[in-house]
Amino acid sequence: MTRKYIIIVPDGAADEPIEQFAGQTVLEAAETPNMDKISTVGRQGLAVTVPEDMEAGSDVAQMSLLGYDPRRYYTGRAPIEAVARNIKLSMEDWVFRCNLVTIADGKMIDHSAGHISTAEASSLMKELDEHIGGEQICFYQGVSYRHLLVFRGRDFDVRTYPPHDHIGTAIDKLLPRGKGSDLLIDLMARSQQLFAEHDINKVRRDLGENQVSSIWLWGQGKKAQMERFQKRFGLRGAAITAVDLVRGLAKLIGFDLIDVPGATGFIDTNYQGKASAAIQALEEYDIVFVHIEAPDEAGHSGNPEMKKKAIEQIDKHIVGPVFEALQKYESWRILLMPDHPTPVRTCAHSSEPVPFAMAGESITGILHTSFGETNAAKSGFRIDNGFELMEYFLKS
Secondary structure, three states: OOOEEEEEEEOOEEOOOOHHHOOOOHHHHOOOHHHHHHHHHOEEEEEOOOOOOOOOOHHHHHHHHOOOOHHHHOOOHHHHHHHHOOOOOOOOOEEEEEEEEEEEOOEEEEOOOOOOOHHHHHHHHHHHHHHOOOOOEEEEEEEOOEEEEEEOOOOOEEEOOOHHHOOOOEHHHOOOEEEOHHHHHHHHHHHHHHHOOOHHHHHHHHOOOOOOOEEEEEEEEOOOOOOOHHHHHOOOEEEEOOOHHHHHHHHHOOOEEOOOOOOOOOOOOOHHHHHHHHHHHHHHOOEEEEEEOHHHHHHHOOOHHHHHHHHHHHHHHHHHHHHHHHOOOOOEEEEEOOOOEOOOOOOOOOOOOEEEEEEEOOOOOOOOOOOOHHHHHHOOOEEOOHHHHHHHHHHO
16 A cells, blocks of 8 residues: 655745734644644644755755755756756856845846736847847746846856845845856846837836846756655655746656646645645556745745735645545555745745644654744744655655
8 A cells, every 4th residue: 555645835834923912923823724623633733844944945845845955965956947847957057046136226026027927028038138138148038027147159257136135225136146147247237228118118117017127047957867756765756836946846756747828836826726736646656746936936025914824725725625526545644844934024034943734644742732933832842954854754
C-alpha cells in the first residue's frame, strides 16, 4: 500500500503581530477552520527555511521546503526560472530575472508595474528584444511582470537587489554593484528611454495605472542542477503552481507539472481549480505539491486585509476539499506550510522561522490548538535546518 502525501504552500502567509488585528498575525486573524483542523488532529512546529547566511528569497525557502539544502544546490533564482521556460543554458551563460517595474521620484514604487497584464508585457518585451537584444543579450518573455535576460559570452560578479524587498527605497541605493554592473545599469537606462512614451504606458497613464518605467535586473546565476526527488525519496511527484520559480524547481527535481486554467499567481487565482487538480493528481502520484502565491503578493502590497482574504480563500477552497479527499485513502499525510514570512509592515520577505502543521498516519499531536505562529512556537518542535523537515514528514 502506497501512502499518499500532499503539501500545501500558502506563499508568504507567515507574518508579525499587527495592531490592526489586535496583536495577532494575519494568519492567526484569518478564519481558517480547515488549517486549524490539521494542526489540532496532527502537530505543528517551526522550521527555518532560510539559512542565516543567505537572503530571504522564495527560491532559497522553496528549495528548503522541498527537502534540498540551498547551501548545496542554490545557484540563483533566474536559473531556476529558466528551467521552467525550457531555456537552454550552457555552463558559461548567465541569466538574470528581468522585472518590469515602476520607478517614481527616484524610488522603487512597484515591483510589478501594477501587476501588468501578460499581453501588455509581451508588447514591451518584444520592443526590448528588437532594440537591445542580440546574440549575446537575449530577452525571454514570461508572465505579467516576470521575465528573464540571458547573457552569452559575458562574465559577472555582481550584487543585485530584488525589487519586491525594497519598495520605497531610493534607486541609487539599489543599482547593481561589482564586475559587469556597468552593462546592467546601461541596459536598465536604455529600457527607460524605450518605455517612456510607449503606447502601453500612454494608455496606463490615462487609466491612472502604474506605468512601466524600467526593466530591473536581479536574481542572477548560472545553470542549476538538482538531484531527482524520486531517486532520493522513492516517490513520484507532481506540482501545481502559477509561478515559474516553483515550476522550475519542480522540473529540476523531476516532478510533473499540472497546469490549472485561471491560475494567475495573484489574489484572483483559481483556488477551486487548484484543489480539483490536486485531488485528481493524488490518484496518480505519490506526492502532490500545491503552491499558492496570493498571500505573498498581498504582503508585498502591504495590504493585511487582502492577505487575510487570500489565506481564507486557500483554507476554504483548497485545504478543506483536499483534506476531505484524503480521507478515502488508507494511508496519507498532509503538510501545510508557508515558505517564508512576508510581513505587511515591511512589504518584504523575512528569514524568520515559519509555522507548519502536519497530520496523517502515525503523526501525533502536541498542543491540539489552532494553526499560527504563536502556537507553533509554543509546541517546542523546531527544525533548524528546514530542508530536513521533508524527510521527517515522509518517514518519521
